[in-house]
Amino acid sequence: MYLLELGGENEAFALQEAASAAADVRPIAPGLALANAVSPERVRGLAYTHRASDLVGRTDADPESAQALLEAASLDSDREGTIAVRATDVHGSTGVSTERVERALGRVLVDRGFSVDLDEPDHVLRATFSEGRVPTVDDGRGDRVSVCALGWLAAESVRDFGTRAPTDKPFFQPGSMDPLLARAIANVAGARPKATILDPMCGTGGVLVEAGLVGADVIGTDAQWKMTNGACENLEHFLEVDAPSPAGVERGSWAVGRGDATRLPLADDAVDGVVFDAPYGRQSKIDSHRLEDLVAGALSEARRVASRAVVVADRSWASEAREAGWELEASFERRVHRSLTRYVLVLSGDEA
Template sequence: MYLLELGGEDDAFAAREAASAASGVRRLAPGLALADAVAADRIRGLAYTHRASDLLGRTDASLESARTLLEAASLDREGTVAVRATDVHGSSGVDTEQAERDLGGILVERGFDVDLDDPDHVLRAAFSIGRLEDDANEDGTDEEDVCALGWLAAESVRDFGSRAPTDKPFFQPGSMDPLLARAVANLAGARPGSTILDPMCGTGGGLVEAGLVGADVIGTDAQAKMVRGARVNLAHFLESDEPSPTGVSRGSWHVARGDGTRLAIPDDAVDGVVFDAPYGRQSKIETHRLEDLVSGALAEARRVAPRAVMVADRPWATEARAAGWEIEASFERRVHRSLTRYVLILDR
């Protein structure tokens, strides 16, 4: 079993993304989840999971209980160690530096050498107290008091700041931030060997994130300016000579001008679709009313892929169902005071 340390402000959304890289994901406490198995290489590409650790055990969120747990645990590892402790959201009040010293001392007593710079193994200690707001724990309650110990197995690559929208070669206002774009790509099934389509690709941010986790990507946009800009961004990030940050080969890419309601793509040609629908309630965009544009794109997405993830400034649930999609899940992601992004995960 594995411990997942979640990031962001929406644990349910983070756990849903984590399920693209792990099986049997269920939330444990605020900021923490459990998984039956993980794909370590895919954990590296997650946006809202920081780490996965091979679970050593769990107890209540006190340093005394953590010490007792570690003293009684079976330790099947050799080599040097370091301890890293975290107080999730500052909820437990545990002194994490003291926790690292105390737990490290126990490991030394049990025959390990400490190496804080380059250890063979890292023991993670996560303390969390709080209430799960929208679902229940395994025991049917919605409140937990947890310390979980685990040996670090994989960490996500936190390089999203290097791809801030304003720092990309081509930028337009309203571009999705790379953290959310990565999560959306993962939810759509981006991974080595998959093909992801964005029929309204804009600056190409979603395609960049899908390509960085190994998917081959296809984009279309009705505006020639966006097509040119997306090509610049994709070439910059997916054709780089630098080692891939996620440890997998970057995917190939192709972008062309096209109408998202009439895709020149065969039925079932791609594995997943991602798109950021136009925002606002303007009556017309190019040659389409906004409602017709979104409805048409949803219908075409269903024709070419079994799965889609849509981001928009309103739910569009009625239109998605009318296009034949089943809504697997929906989330609200507040961006700032005047903008909430809705994320719909759609299955055929």
């Protein structure tokens, strides 16, 4: 069993992304979830899960209960080397003194024969405290809980997204998606080594960059030469590097060309997942009827070439997605600012 430490403002969306790297994900408290299994390599590439730890146990959210849990735990006899304890109070919700917790649990481990190294430990024991309503994958809230969970750190996500801020890329256009969201929707769409991800409205290529950095091969099209040329510039800059990506995998290959999202030059079921950021009505130069035809056509073509898709837009295109043959797996709303809310639709097709 593994403990996941979530991040981001929308925990339901974080749970959706976490499921791309873990099995049977279920929330237990604000910012915390459990999973039956995880892929450490894929956890490194998550945007809204910060850490995965091999669960020792969970108890009430107070230092005394945490200490009693660790004292009673059966610790791995083969966990050799030095240790350190890191405690976190999620959102400051419990008010526990994390320093006090770290000292108390450290003493327990020393008494059990471990050596402490606070700077470069071989193993880290995570102690996470959280109190509040349990988040759910449908954006609802369950019962109020107070939880402390202990676990040995197994994997951490690589927090390098600031190095790919839209304005710092070789090619930039206003309205470009931030790399955190781009990584998350790429993961939800199925980006991983040996998978192929398509963005038929690729713009500056931000989603393709993030999908490629977690090992997926990526294909992009856009109706404007300016965008395809700029996307090529960004993809070449970030993916054609002779070194493993920060996520610890080989970067994926890429191909970008000018094309029509409603008439893709691809065979049926040619890709594993489709992602696109639909034109926003008030910001787009496309009139409303043409926009509806474009998105409906893109949804239909996406269904032809893949069995999974993630669509981002300034409105919900759920009815159009269903008409195109998609099942709505999940839907999220992400407020950008007062006049813009992003809708994220997770779509799945009938494998039969």
